Amino acid sequence: MGMxxxxxxxxxxxxxxxxxxxxxxxxxPGACGFIGSHLVEHILANTDWNITVLDALTYAGDPARLYxxxxxxxxxxxxxxxxxxxxxxxxxxxxxxxxxxxxxxxxNSHIDASIADPVPFVRNNVNIALHMLEYARQLKLRAFVxxxxxxxxxxxxxxxxxxxxxxxxxxxxxxxxxxxxxSIAIAYWRTYGVPLVIVEPMNNFGERQDREKFxxxxxxxxxxxxxxxxxxxxxxxxxxxxxxxxxxxDAILFLLHRPVSCYPKSDRPDRYNIVGDRRVDNLEMATRIxxxxxxxxxxxxxxxxxxxxxxxxxxxxxxxxxxxxxWKPPVDFESSLERTVKWMxxxxxx
Numbered sequence: 001m002g003m004x005x006x007x008x009x010x011x012x013x014x015x016x017x018x019x020x021x022x023x024x025x026x027x028x029p030g031a032c033g034f035i036g037s038h039l040v041e042h043i044l045a046n047t048d049w050n051i052t053v054l055d056a057l058t059y060a061g062d063p064a065r066l067y068x069x070x071x072x073x074x075x076x077x078x079x080x081x082x083x084x085x086x087x088x089x090x091x092x093x094x095x096x097x098x099x100x101x102x103x104x105x106x107x108n109s110h111i112d113a114s115i116a117d118p119v120p121f122v123r124n125n126v127n128i129a130l131h132m133l134e135y136a137r138q139l140k141l142r143a144f145v146x147x148x149x150x151x152x153x154x155x156x157x158x159x160x161x162x163x164x165x166x167x168x169x170x171x172x173x174x175x176x177x178x179x180x181x182x183s184i185a186i187a188y189w190r191t192y193g194v195p196l197v198i199v200e201p202m203n204n205f206g207e208r209q210d211r212e213k214f215x216x217x218x219x220x221x222x223x224x225x226x227x228x229x230x231x232x233x234x235x236x237x238x239x240x241x242x243x244x245x246x247x248x249x250d251a252i253l254f255l256l257h258r259p260v261s262c263y264p265k266s267d268r269p270d271r272y273n274i275v276g277d278r279r280v281d282n283l284e285m286a287t288r289i290x291x292x293x294x295x296x297x298x299x300x301x302x303x304x305x306x307x308x309x310x311x312x313x314x315x316x317x318x319x320x321x322x323x324x325x326x327w328k329p330p331v332d333f334e335s336s337l338e339r340t341v342k343w344m345x346x347x348x349x350x
Contacts, residue, residue, distance in 0.1 A: 024142075026256075027099045029054040029084060029132060030061070030106030034209045035147075035201070035245045037065035039103065040077065042249035050076050052096050056083040060109065065208045068347075084128040088135040101256055103145040104132050107181065110212065114174035115310050125177035129184045137192040143260050145252060146185040148200045150241075150273070151175035155312035158239065158279075163318040164200075164271045172310030189269045195260040196269040199252060202276055202317055206245035206336070207343045208350055214282070215242075215337075218289045219344050228299040230282040231311065237283050237301075238313045243276035244336035247329040254327045275319030277333040288334075292341040 026043060030036045032055040043049055055061040063079060082092060084106055107125045108114070114121040129146075136144045153162045154169035170176040182198055189196035205215040221228045231238035251274045261270050283299070290297035331339075344350055 024100040032061035036105035038245035041069040118173035129181035156316040161316040198271040201274040203240040237281040239281040241276035273317040
């Protein structure tokens, strides 16, 4: 079943970067999710590429994310409903047409859901990887980007960061399923020549984010005068490297303009960490949000292993590899957080 998105204006120019434009077709499974919608918006604003979206439209996929984003051109974007627990059959493949790039955003990504019911959760993510890669190896792609996560490495000590290809040590079924998706993609890179690029973003925030994520939760609780629950203890507060989803999108677009390593010239595929400006602990993040809203912060700590099994206090990745190539986040943490909080307050339905 096909749909097209509506034209809508209002894109901020602060995110518009300068790229060499050439006409291409990019397929983005999972683009009705939070980060995927920002990637669509960013590609439309910075290239003349055509985009096809595949999405199962489950709890995490909402077409309103695309409809409410700026710079939409109905002649350049198509959305097809498809559950990637099933393969992409010939009929759908013909409707999609020729593809230059695939950026696989699709996966279930909610840690609590993976802990509550792990078997269907993990099966779903493994099926997504298998069916997308089976489809990809029939194409002459320029790149297949597999979106992974910093969580595949597990928790770090404060001040510690992991470079690419550090030991995988997932803490919960969600992060284990993402590690499995990445491993399957690596096997298809080596065995079938799929031109793979692995990216591992750190914690994203931004407009249109899922309500159960930390930043929207903080905004909602502070606006309502309710307590914010902070992961950690007063002497060991949970922390993340936060970056706006459009910064992640910019890094992905940057990598799509680079050549892709292939086997046997390289013994492993290209892999890049996407890292925010600096580490921010949960209390600082909540305090900053409270200051932007202009209402007091009420909070308490919650770090009971029984209430939060499989959750990590700290994540940390080394972003120097991508930085050396010349990429840097186009928008800093402070201004992008202020923009996000004000947008969310003006759009309470999110």
